[in-house]
Amino acid sequence: MAVDASKISLRHIRDVEDGVLRQFSCGRSQLDEFLHEDARDYDKHGLTSTVVVFHADVAVPIGYFSLTADSVHLNSGERTDLGLPFDAPISYYPAVKLTKLAVIESMQSTGVGEYLIDLICGIASSAPFAVRLITVDAVNLERVLSFYERVGFMESLSEKKERGAQKMRETILMFKDLYQ
Numbered sequence: 080m081a082v083d084a085s086k087i088s089l090r091h092i093r094d095v096e097d098g099v100l101r102q103f104s105c106g107r108s109q110l111d112e113f114l115h116e117d118a119r120d121y122d123k124h125g126l127t128s129t130v131v132v133f134h135a136d137v138a139v140p141i142g143y144f145s146l147t148a149d150s151v152h153l154n155s156g157e158r159t160d161l162g163l164p165f166d167a168p169i170s171y172y173p174a175v176k177l178t179k180l181a182v183i184e185s186m187q188s189t190g191v192g193e194y195l196i197d198l199i200c201g202i203a204s205s206a207p208f209a210v211r212l213i214t215v216d217a218v219n220l221e222r223v224l225s226f227y228e229r230v231g232f233m234e235s236l237s238e239k240k241e242r243g244a245q246k247m248r249e250t251i252l253m254f255k256d257l258y259q
């Protein structure tokens with residue numbers, strides 16, 4: 080479903096009152112509590128920067144996302160997939176980590192998440208520094224993983240190998256190549 084971009088506005092968490100933040104609920108308590116209690120401090124101390132999403136027809140925030148600088152180690156297959164036309168002797172690739180992403184329960188599955196991913200890719204691509212990849216530690220649930228796959232993320236094979244011995248991973252490191 081297409082989101083009407085003319086009705087969407089973004090405000091940095093610094094410009095949103097606590098009372099407004101507290102009205103947000105996506106149904107996953109960890110993500111709700113982060114926005115209600117921790118996001119402001121994480122921003123103040125340079126750990127992750129949070130943007131709150133509003134819709135002209137909705138009284139409460141409809142979503143939020145948090146971003147942090149990152150770098151990713153790729154295995155040789157993943158490096159080949161980048162399709163660089165020259166040999167770049169670097170093992171870590173510049174990235175932006177999507178540390179949090181959530182949409183209010185009543186608007187989930189209406190395309191807002193996909194719209195926000197496009198927006199985040201645009202923000203990262205237009206930064207005045209190089210960003211090749213968007214990364215995310217996706218919650219290890221079928222619906223969440225299929226959402227990220229649908230919007231162009233793939234699982235990091237390097238991380239899978241490193242953490243392969245663990246029976247049940249709580250999160251799965253995934254990345255999306257901004258140049259594909």
Ligand SMILES: CC(C)(COP(=O)(O)OP(=O)(O)OC[C@H]1O[C@@H](n2cnc3c(N)ncnc32)[C@H](O)[C@@H]1OP(=O)(O)O)[C@@H](O)C(=O)NCCC(=O)NCCS
Binds near residue numbers: 181
């Ligand atoms: C995951 C999430 C950000 C996706 O945003 P969205 O606006 O619902 O996504 P879209 O409408 O663009 O795409 C819909 C797809 O997202 C996934 N999705 C929808 N609701 C979901 C939910 N409650 N939890 C997890 N994934 C969900 C499904 O794959 C869905 O496809 P379907 O409708 O065919 O089942 C959003 O559902 C959400 O906030 N979920 C709860 C918090 C969460 O799990 N965040 C991710 C942490 S890594």
